[in-house]
Amino acid sequence: MQPSNSDSNLGELDVLIVGAGFGGIYTLHLLRQLGRSVKLFEAGSGFGGIWYWNCYPGARVDSNVPLYELSIEELWKDWTWTEKFPGWAELREYFYYVDSKLNLKKDIRFDTRVVSAHYDANTDRWDVKAEDGTVARPRFLVLCTGFAAKKYIPPLTGLETFQGVCHHTSAWPQEGVPLEGKRVAVIGTGATGVQVIQELGPTVGHLTVFQRTPNFALPMVQSKLDRDHQQKRKALYPTIYRRRRQTISGYDFNPYPRDLFSVSREERRLFMEDLWSRGGFHFIVSTYQDILSNEDANREAYNFWKEKARERLHDPDVQETLAPTVPPHPFGAKRVCLEQTYYEVYNQSNVELVSLEKNPIAEITSDAIITGDGVRHEVDVIVLATGFDSVTGGITQIDIRGVDGTTIKDKWANGVYTNLGMMTGNFPNMFFLYGPQAPTAFSNGPTCIEVQGDWIAACIKHMLANHLTRIEPTREAEEEWRNLVMNNSSKALFHKAKSWYMGANIPGKPIEQLNFVGGIALYDSLCQSKAAKGYEGFILSSIDKTSVARVNGV
Structure with a gap:
């Protein structure tokens, strides 16, 4: 949907939103209700954000419905799902259903990738340009680029010489790739790698999995859903949606308020068995409250997981590679994903597991991957499940320049500074x-997005109602928020793993906690408190600078 030359300059807007995933469409819906000019630019050709780009084999969400959907009654009252954990195709259908209800498309420009956004301090507006030449000058810029918008491909010697088919999971062709009977290599066993591997194992000719670090995957316990059951349960939906804002992870369940070693061995065994049988993230989220802070308790949880994983694996060497005796990092300190048949795949005769810790990839040739032991693995297709420059990469890949011309990439080069995880100093009127x-x-995505979207919409409404044209955090507030984020994280075990949670998967990226660990309920409370105090920790002003409100601190 490329714009014609006549409409490539949108001129001045009240708000421009970037990204048409959950965050973008929710924020667009809220901000249009203010009766102001709001537009949305989306790089893809359709709705969904990550669910537009993620169409690789086996792609599906690992948060269950109805938790993984928007809480707007107009949307959920007539919509039904077919699975507890929907796949990418059904999620796309949901987004188009949302559009049919909210009429979002009229304010969205697809195939419009934003490449730059420069702040004009003279007018308190952003000069935004897209790759196709589209330009806009919004008062407020809202970035809904998501945490996995910039793919990462490690430096693999010879990758460019490979003559077969090669795709990163987040750049999978929309028309799909014929893989039946092929020799396929999957590099990486993160969340996307697990999904691809369990999907392809039964259908490809030969599958070679290159694993750097084992994934401590949990059982999804997938199930089909019927319309009648969902309709009867919808009386509870408003309660469920309110409850998810009251929990740590944005689901409708919380950690068990006891330490692991405060109960008997028998009690914790039965409790863990119960959590395991429920599936989903219950085993990591609903478990004892000290699992992610006490190393001994964490090891107990890992040993239980290891036992369960090894029960499903036949070969002792494969057992040790996928579920090692000594864990390489604390359980849950790296992203835990959900699986359905992941471990059974490795029992198949056509599946080979290669440990990159023992034999790293030495070279990729036109038709093979050669490991450090000299073994040549001939392949027709390479699937790069190598992850993302997560959390910050989607923002820093855009040429965003603040008041003094500094880029957001340069500002965060030595560490991230924000206030409330939604704004950063020197970049006024820019929310994310x-x-x-x-x-x-x-957190569950839609929960976090609704908490933040509501706050941003209320803030912009306040600005417009009071004829204020500029808002940005104080440096003091940024430092205090950063300290809160880092201090909360230091109490947990995340720093003992090299994960994308900490930016450790990207060479040269600062090692720091990139997420607020305190939970949705606390986060929501802190955000609302700052708003109630006149946006404490922010500087608000009008374009003539005669009306200025400055409140320091967090």
Whole structure:
């Protein structure tokens, strides 16, 4: 949907939103209700954000419905799902259903990738340019780029010489790739890698999995859903949606308020068995409250997980590679994903597991991957499940320049500074959702997005109603928020793992906690408190600078 030459300059807007995933469409819906000019630019050709780009084999969400959807009654009252954990195709259908109800498309420009946004301090507006030449000058810029918008491909020697098919999971062709009977290599065993591997194992000719670090995957316990059951349960939906804002992870359940070793061995065994049988994230979220802070308790949880994983694996060497005796990092300190048949795949004769810790990739040739032991793995297709420059990458890949011309990438080069995980100093009137120093990676997506979207919409409404044209955090507030984020994280075990939670997967990226660990309920409370105090920790002013409100601190 490329714009014609006549409409490539949108001129002055009240708000421009970037990204048409959950965050973008929710914020667009809220801000249009203010009766102001609001537009949305989306790089893809359709709705969904991550669910537009993620169409690789096996892609599906690992948060269950109805938790993983918007809480707007107009949307959920007539919509039904077919699975507890929907796949990418059904999620896309949901987004188009949302559009049919809210008529969002009229204010969205697809195939419009934002490449730069420069702040004009003389007018308190952003000069925004897209790759196709589209320009706009919004008063407020809202970035809904998500935490996984910039793919990462490690430096693999010879990758450019490979003559077969090669795709990163987040750049999978929309028309799909024929893989049946092919020799396929999957590099990476993160969340996307697990999903691809369990999907392809039964259908490809030969599958070679290259694993750097084992994934402590949990059982999804998928199930089909019927319309009648969902309709009967919808009387509870408003309660469920209110409850998810009251919990740590934005689901409708919380950690068990006891320490692991405060109960008998028998009690904790039965409790863990119960959590395991429920599936989803119950085993990591609903478990004892000290699992992520006490190393001994954490090891107990890992040993239980290891036992369960090894029960499903036949080969002792594969057992040790996928579920090692000594864990490489604390359980839950790296992203835990959900699986359905992941471990059974490795029992198949056509599946080979290669430990990159023992034999790293030495070279990729036109038709093979050669490991450090000299073994040549001939392949037709390479699937790069190598992850993302997570949390910050979607923002820093855009040429965003603040008041003094400094880029956001340069500002965060030595560490991230934000206030409330939604704004950063020197970049006035720029908000971001589901990004750095918010609950992002530790929360159910729609919950975090609604908490932040509501706050941003209320803030912009306040600005417009009071004829204020500029808002940005104070440096003091940024420092205090950063300290809160880091101090909360230091009480947990996250720093003992090299994960994308900490930016450790990207060479040269500062090692720091990129997410707010305190939970949705606390986060929501802190955000509302600052708003109630006249946006404490922010500087608000009008364009003539005659009306200025400055409140320091957090």
